Amino acid sequence: MIFRGCVWKFGADIDTDVIIPARYLNLTDPWELGQHCMEGAVPGFHKEVKRGDVIVAEKNFGCGSSREHAPLAIKAIGISCIIAKSFARIFYRNAFNIGLPILECATCSDQIDEGQEIEVNLNTGEIRDCLKGQLFRAKPIPPFMQELIRDGGLMKHLAKQLRR
Amino acid sequence: MGMTITEKILASHAGLEKVEAGDLVNVKIDIALGNDITLPLAIEELERIGIDRVYDREKIVIIPDHFAPNKDIKSAENCKRIKEFAKRHQILHYYEVGEMGIEHALLPEQGIVLPGDVVIGGDSHTCTYGGVGAFATGVGSTDLAAAMLTGELWFKVPESTKFTYRGKLRKWVDGKDLILYTIGDIGVDGALYRAMEFTGEVVDQLSISGRLTIANMAIEAGAKNGIFQPDEMTEEYFRGRASRPYRIFRSDPDAHYVEVKEYDTSQIEPQVAFPHLPSNTKPISQVGDIPIDQVVIGSCTNGRLEDLRVAAQVLKGNKVAPYVRLIIIPATQEIYRQAMREGLFEIFLDAKAVISTPTCGPCLGGHMGVLAKGERAVATTNRNFIGRMGHLESEIYLSNPAVAAASAVRGKIAAPEEVVRG
Numbered sequence: 001m002i003f004r005g006c007v008w009k010f011g012a013d014i015d016t017d018v019i020i021p022a023r024y025l026n027l028t029d030p031w032e033l034g035q036h037c038m039e040g041a042v043p044g045f046h047k048e049v050k051r052g053d054v055i056v057a058e059k060n061f062g063c064g065s066s067r068e069h070a071p072l073a074i075k076a077i078g079i080s081c082i083i084a085k086s087f088a089r090i091f092y093r094n095a096f097n098i099g100l101p102i103l104e105c106a107t108c109s110d111q112i113d114e115g116q117e118i119e120v121n122l123n124t125g126e127i128r129d130c131l132k133g134q135l136f137r138a139k140p141i142p143p144f145m146q147e148l149i150r151d152g153g154l155m156k157h158l159a160k161q162l163r164r
Numbered sequence: 165m166g167m168t169i170t171e172k173i174l175a176s177h178a179g180l181e182k183v184e185a186g187d188l189v190n191v192k193i194d195i196a197l198g199n200d201i202t203l204p205l206a207i208e209e210l211e212r213i214g215i216d217r218v219y220d221r222e223k224i225v226i227i228p229d230h231f232a233p234n235k236d237i238k239s240a241e242n243c244k245r246i247k248e249f250a251k252r253h254q255i256l257h258y259y260e261v262g263e264m265g266i267e268h269a270l271l272p273e274q275g276i277v278l279p280g281d282v283v284i285g286g287d288s289h290t291c292t293y294g295g296v297g298a299f300a301t302g303v304g305s306t307d308l309a310a311a312m313l314t315g316e317l318w319f320k321v322p323e324s325t326k327f328t329y330r331g332k333l334r335k336w337v338d339g340k341d342l343i344l345y346t347i348g349d350i351g352v353d354g355a356l357y358r359a360m361e362f363t364g365e366v367v368d369q370l371s372i373s374g375r376l377t378i379a380n381m382a383i384e385a386g387a388k389n390g391i392f393q394p395d396e397m398t399e400e401y402f403r404g405r406a407s408r409p410y411r412i413f414r415s416d417p418d419a420h421y422v423e424v425k426e427y428d429t430s431q432i433e434p435q436v437a438f439p440h441l442p443s444n445t446k447p448i449s450q451v452g453d454i455p456i457d458q459v460v461i462g463s464c465t466n467g468r469l470e471d472l473r474v475a476a477q478v479l480k481g482n483k484v485a486p487y488v489r490l491i492i493i494p495a496t497q498e499i500y501r502q503a504m505r506e507g508l509f510e511i512f513l514d515a516k517a518v519i520s521t522p523t524c525g526p527c528l529g530g531h532m533g534v535l536a537k538g539e540r541a542v543a544t545t546n547r548n549f550i551g552r553m554g555h556l557e558s559e560i561y562l563s564n565p566a567v568a569a570a571s572a573v574r575g576k577i578a579a580p581e582e583v584v585r586g
Binding site: 013015017018022025026040059060063064069086088094098144153154155156159 | 188201202204205208209210212213214215230231235236238239242285286287288290302303304305306307309310313314318352353356357383386388441528529530534547549550551552556
């Protein structure tokens with residue numbers, strides 16, 4: 001899988017209350033959740049994002065609550081992939097479980113500029129800055145998680161096993 | 165090499181003799197927990213693959229507590245949805261409003277989660293049950309759906325960090341201060357993906373309530389789980405309370421830890437976490453002059469009876485400062501009843517506090533105490549992220565119940581000594 005999109009940069013410790021404030025957790029529809037995605041950090045974020053864009057963040061992205069509404073909202077507005085120095089663990093699992101690819105890369109957030117177009121190759125973990133041509137290498141996705149993505153998320157993976 | 169308590173519990177539930185950090189294991193789940201926020205999405209996941217069944221109706225717990233009693237129509241629809249799911253599948257542990265409580269206070273109280281269990285919950289503070297020696301961790305709705313359907317979930321065995329607390333506890337210092345101090349030291353990702361194992365003479369003497377408070381905030385350091393070794397106090401707590409037999413696991417003396425941290429608690433004052441991260445801590449003596457608008461005493465972190473008793477001790481004979489709101493939320497109906505019997509409500513009402521029915525409510529800016537623009541709150545809750553309790557330009561300061569009560573009386577962040585006479 002290869003994605004191409006523009007970069008939205010975020011800092012460290014972006015918590016789930018910033019990604020989707022708890023007052024909207026009475027919603028379950030991903031599209032509706034998306035309308036409030038990141039509204040605390042970037043007002044009108046959902047309108048600005050173009051399909052395929054990529055979030056590039058510092059360490060501990062998605063810390064805080066277990067709300068799956070957070071990756072759902074991000075996926076719903078068209079973000080193709082998140083690259084961060086590290087992810088909070090529940091967010092990490094949730095993203096894979098719902099089929100939102102995420103990559104850990106130690107240097108991307110330091111060297112890629114806001115708005116820059118990049119290309120992300122999920123299979124190889126390679127991230128290319130389309131302007132400068134600079135190449136970054138993310139930590140490879142563990143084989144088990146790759147299987148989840150191939151199956152289209154955890155529930156489809158399970159359904160496949162249960163049907164066997 | 166020996167195993168840690170976390171490794172032993174995971175090994176036993178994976179049917180393995182031995183596991184070590186980094187192993188991917190499939191473990192049997194003793195309890196899977198869902199609430200009015202996370203369960204609706206899990207139900208949707210089950211519907212999406214067209215399987216309407218659960219693995220074991222006795223191992224699932226469903227509690228409407230976050231926006232319950234229903235705060236608006238959408239929340240009401242979610243609560244209705246999880247109630248119907250509970251009815252349809254004859255879920256044994258479903259708690260309607262009149263018998264409910266904040267999930268992480270209710271489950272130990274009712275003897276539903278037990279030492280040695282593997283507990284997963286669609287709520288990040290599921291890690292609370294490490295306070296009684298269970299492996300407990302928060303998951304998202306899809307993982308919750310998978311666990312309800314199969315009774316199993318995969319985990320990567322976490323590395324463990326050992327935190328040892330020695331010395332004496334100062335007056336008014338409790339479990340909340342120890343965990344805030346620890347998070348202040350290691351940061352909000354200081355234990356990322358890891359197990360935090362809490363040991364030492366200080367925690368050995370700490371009550372179950374204090375241990376639950378500490379384990380509750382392990383997630384605030386990014387941990388997968390926080391855990392205490394069960395001891396006589398744990399066994400005493402579950403005597404007559406445990407809903408089924410349980411197993412005690414303890415770490416081997418030669419277990420492996422990636423890091424060991426030691427703290428001298430004699431040096432630890434009551435802590436206050438400043439906006440907007442739980443790691444942004446200061447000792448109470450260095451807080452300065454911070455006027456406040458609201459105080460919340462409650463939540464899965466500090467809404468237990470012991471917390472209310474401490475608050476009452478500080479509030480007795482005092483009044484909440486003018487123009488300040490003090491909201492006290494007993495975490496379960498049982499705590500509510502006991503606090504009433506002990507006369508704590510009289511003290512709270514005399515002090516001009518308001519007492520709420522159990523709910524997560526204001527902790528996540530849901531209802532029952534949402535902040536306006538520019539308002540400041542002291543809260544015994546667990547998170548002070550931007551906008552967590554209301555407006556994006558409001559502020560939350562985290563503290564223990566004694567500091568919260570004293571702050572309500574003074575109308576600014578205050579030490580308990582400032583208001584407790586004698």
